[in-house]
Amino acid sequence: MRATHAISSKxxxxxxxxxxxFVPLSSCDLIHSTCRKTPNFQLCASILRSNPKSGSxxxxxxxxxxxxxxxxxxxxxxxxxxxxxxxxxxxxxxxxECSKKYSFILKYDVTEAxxxxxxxxxxxxxxxxxxxxxVAQECEDGFKRFPCPITSVNKDxxxxxxxxxxxxxxxx
Ligand SMILES: *[C@@H]1O[C@H](CO)[C@@H](O)[C@H](O)[C@H]1NC(C)=O
Numbered sequence: 428m429r430a431t432h433a434i435s436s437k438x439x440x441x442x443x444x445x446x447x448x449f450v451p452l453s454s455c456d457l458i459h460s461t462c463r464k465t466p467n468f469q470l471c472a473s474i475l476r477s478n479p480k481s482g483s484x485x486x487x488x489x490x491x492x493x494x495x496x497x498x499x500x501x502x503x504x505x506x507x508x509x510x511x512x513x514x515x516x517x518x519x520x521x522x523x524e525c526s527k528k529y530s531f532i533l534k535y536d537v538t539e540a541x542x543x544x545x546x547x548x549x550x551x552x553x554x555x556x557x558x559x560x561x562v563a564q565e566c567e568d569g570f571k572r573f574p575c576p577i578t579s580v581n582k583d584x585x586x587x588x589x590x591x592x593x594x595x596x597x598x599x
Contacts, residue, residue, distance in 0.1 A: 457489070458475045458489065459472065461475075461594060462590075464597060465593035466590065466593060467586050467589065467590050470587065470590060471493070474496045474587070474590075475492060475493070478492045478495075486597050490540075490544050490591065491544055494537060494540045494556070496587050496591075497532070497537060497559065500587055501537065503580075504581075504584060505526060505530065505533075507580060508522050509526075515576065518570070524565075524566065524569045525569060525577065528562045528565055529563075532559045532563070535558075536559035536562070537555075539551060539554075539555040540552045540556055540591065547598075549598035550599060552595040553595045557588070557592050560585045560589045563584035564581065566581050567585075
């Protein structure tokens with residue numbers, strides 16, 4: 428009992444000092460506070476921090492960056508699928524399905540999310556990102572007889588969509 432008391436009375440001032448230094452910093456940091464409200468803090472923070480535009484962005488701007496990240500992910504998924512169609516002909520059927528799904532994400536979900544953020548209609552944007560998370564998962568589920576060769580791409584696309592949906596939701 429006495430030992431515990433001795434420790435806490437020594438560590439308490441230190442804890443207060445740490446809080447006094449870090450709390451104001453982190454509450455000023457929009458990326459940190461925004462990403463904490465998404466299902467994947469690490470992914471969210473690493474994508475936003477690697478984009479130089481995030482420093483001056485508001486929440487809507489962070490949402491636009493996240494949708495942009497999904498756009499790049501879906502575009503590179505289409506390139507990867509195109510190459511796999513040449514090298515893995517036995518996966519042709521599910522790969523073509525995935526190709527349709529990533530085209531759909533780009534043509535509809537990404538476009539709608541951009542529009543929604545530009546026009547200030549967050550509910551519509553959240554819906555689009557919810558949809559693209561589901562569509563990326565559908566690509567994964569299409570591989571039944573053979574393992575999916577783009578599991579990490581699908582997971583990233585799913586997770587980025589979920590993070591984008593959560594950021595856009597903050598604008599509701
Ligand atoms: C998006 O998905 C989340 C989590 O599943 C759900 O809570 C939310 O209502 C959905 N939003 C829209 C607009 O569909």
